[in-house]
Amino acid sequence: MTPHEATIARMGGATREIPVDVDVLREEIEKTYTDVSTEPEREFIFPTGRDWAEELGYPVEVANVPEASVQSFAGVANHFLLGRIEPAATVLDLGCGAGTDLLIAAQMVGPAGRAIGIDMTASMLEQARKTAEGMGLANVELHEGLIESLPLDDEAVDVVISNGVIDLVPDKEAVFSEIDRVLRPGGRLQIADVVIHKEVSEDARKRIDLWTG
Ligand SMILES: C[S@@+](CC[C@H](N)C(=O)[O-])C[C@H]1O[C@@H](n2cnc3c(N)ncnc32)[C@H](O)[C@@H]1O
Numbered sequence: 001m002t003p004h005e006a007t008i009a010r011m012g013g014a015t016r017e018i019p020v021d022v023d024v025l026r027e028e029i030e031k032t033y034t035d036v037s038t039e040p041e042r043e044f045i046f047p048t049g050r051d052w053a054e055e056l057g058y059p060v061e062v063a064n065v066p067e068a069s070v071q072s073f074a075g076v077a078n079h080f081l082l083g084r085i086e087p088a089a090t091v092l093d094l095g096c097g098a099g100t101d102l103l104i105a106a107q108m109v110g111p112a113g114r115a116i117g118i119d120m121t122a123s124m125l126e127q128a129r130k131t132a133e134g135m136g137l138a139n140v141e142l143h144e145g146l147i148e149s150l151p152l153d154d155e156a157v158d159v160v161i162s163n164g165v166i167d168l169v170p171d172k173e174a175v176f177s178e179i180d181r182v183l184r185p186g187g188r189l190q191i192a193d194v195v196i197h198k199e200v201s202e203d204a205r206k207r208i209d210l211w212t213g
Helices: 022-038 050-055 060-064 100-109 122-134 172-182 208-212
Strands: 008-011 014-017 090-094 114-119 140-144 157-163 183-192
Touching: 022 122, 022 208, 050 060, 060 100, 090 100, 090 172, 100 114, 100 122, 100 140, 100 157, 114 122, 122 140, 157 172, 172 183
Parallel strands: 090 114, 090 157, 114 140, 157 183
Antiparallel strands: 008 014
């Protein structure tokens, strides 16, 4: 199989070409979000940090999440407005980054619940891990990996959350198929993400810088 053929994926029920080299895109995403976790004071083309979370009306539990994680918060909206996560639930955060949403969800589910975070950027995940330990949250589990291929059993999760991540993934069908697999019947998906209401030009689809932002 040629590299070009390798970028063909099943999307939307029909075979569709992914317009970027997925390996290059992942490298660029990893660089961008490593910077967000290691240089959080920098200006990015998207808003970050505690002021942004507060502006979005984040739940009270954000106040308990230390600055070391919240300063790298890079969500796009507040999906907790769709619902709090129930006590004792198992919640999965796709692309948990430095852990703001995950650590809020871990407080909501309490010690009888589980909060599982997945991310592909090691330094983001390391920050989430350190903060969870510092907060004494023994119900947090972290996995380094891709949300297109989740390291979880079928029907293992009550609620899937995600903030500003699925827009970064070209093969959205793989992501939604994995969400469908891991959610238990009657489970819930609540996400915040970027939606574009008009057709994106072929030239724009090929621009890695537009994907990563
Ligand atoms: C915009 S940040 C959002 C992080 C976090 N949800 C938050 O609100 O702060 C995007 C995150 O998604 C992760 N990411 C992007 N594509 C991914 C993929 N295919 N699999 C796993 N993580 C991914 C990045 O590493 C980054 O941490």
